[in-house]
Amino acid sequence: MSQTVTPELRAWIVAQATAGFAPDAVLRAMVEAGWTEAVALDALEHTLSEHLAQRAPAQPVSQPPRRRASAPADGAASFAPALPQPDLRGAPRLLDAGDREVAVLASLRRPQLVVFGNLLAPEECEALVAAARPRMSRSLTVETQTGGEALNADRTSQGMFFRRGETELIARIEARIARLLHWPVSHGEGLQVLQYRPGAEYKPHYDYFDPREPGTAKITQRGGQRVATLVIYLNEPVRGGGTTFPDVGLEVAPQRGNAVFFAYDRPHPATQTLHGGAPVLEGEKWVATKWLREREFT
Known part of the structure; x- marks a missing residue:
């Protein structure tokens, strides 16, 4: 059976992040509540990304769980991702x-x-x-x-x-x-x-x-x-x-x-x-x- 990410769930995710709970803890709580991990992770990423875009820079909120690289690539100081990835900001061709x-x-x-x-x-x-x-x-x-x-x-x-x-x-x-x-x-x-x-x-x-x-x-x-x-x-x-x-x-x-x-x-x-x-x-x-x-x- 498919699971639908509701506005209520998105509001709950934002509330947990604002309260200081780590994304891993929020993800674990969702899985324990019956959400499939893939749906839960996707909901976390989309909800927190959208919420971050609406906040002032001085109001931090927990990011979705990601690995951290030990060092960025040469010349990548302005774009140091947590995973290897191209810089697709601005939808470049x-x-x-x-x-x-x-x-x-x-x-x-x-x-x-x-x-x-x-x-x-x-x-x-x-x-x-x-x-x-x-x-x-x-x-x-x-x-x-x-x-x-x-x-x-x-x-x-x-x-x-x-x-x-x-x-x-x-x-x-x-x-x-x-x-x-x-x-x-x-x-x-x-x-x-x-x-x-x-x-x-x-x-x-x-x-x-x-x-x-x-x-x-x-x-x-x-x-x-x-x-x-x-x-x-x-x-x-x-x-x-x-x-x-x-x-x-x-x-x-x-x-x-x-x-x-x-x-x-x-x-x-x-x-x-x-x-x-x-x-x-x-x-x-x-x-x-x-x-x-x-x-x-x-």
Whole structure:
């Protein structure tokens, strides 16, 4: 049964925030009262954001729960988000990524998702594929039971990782991503390149590490949780191969040089970041994936 956010509920949320209750405590109270966590979190974000816009700057009120970054990206002093994200204030059509202007093609509030155009030039896509091709092997997934890596029947691609800053091309792309998303290069994993041949896919999954699994503590020692994902399309399969988001009924078609970005403020399905790589039906698909962490990734 669907739940409706009523004016009475919004008034109650504002009253709790004004009284000094932390957003996490308000969220917990709503869940205990029977609200689903996704609805409760969305109500908190929208209500407090609207309320803040109506208040004078000298009248603070508790913000919705967000992670805090350990440091902002270089050059991001005027816009230091709690999660990696582009600056979409003012509804820009183009964003400054340092050495390149990147187009904003589409965006969602929940999940926090943006489709970018022109993130990579065609020759950069070709160079990444050429550099990665000799090093490809069957893709592994992080194994949260043990903290290691393992083959996964849900993932049938070939892949490899570049070390952070391994080549001039990799360093240039990483600096561009850091400026675009306002997140330090040091807080990113190495760029992974994946190849999907006909029939290959990656079934829907989450990119964060499940905190309930025994191996997660070991995995997060190297930089904390993952908090965002950027998937860059390096070519265009003839048919299939889109990036799907089942919770919101969205599929992003692969277009060379474009990318889809999504962030998740905590490791929970309420972020609605369930996603997958649809099967390639004809041709092949090449993508580069960048995962961003809470802290410096070592």
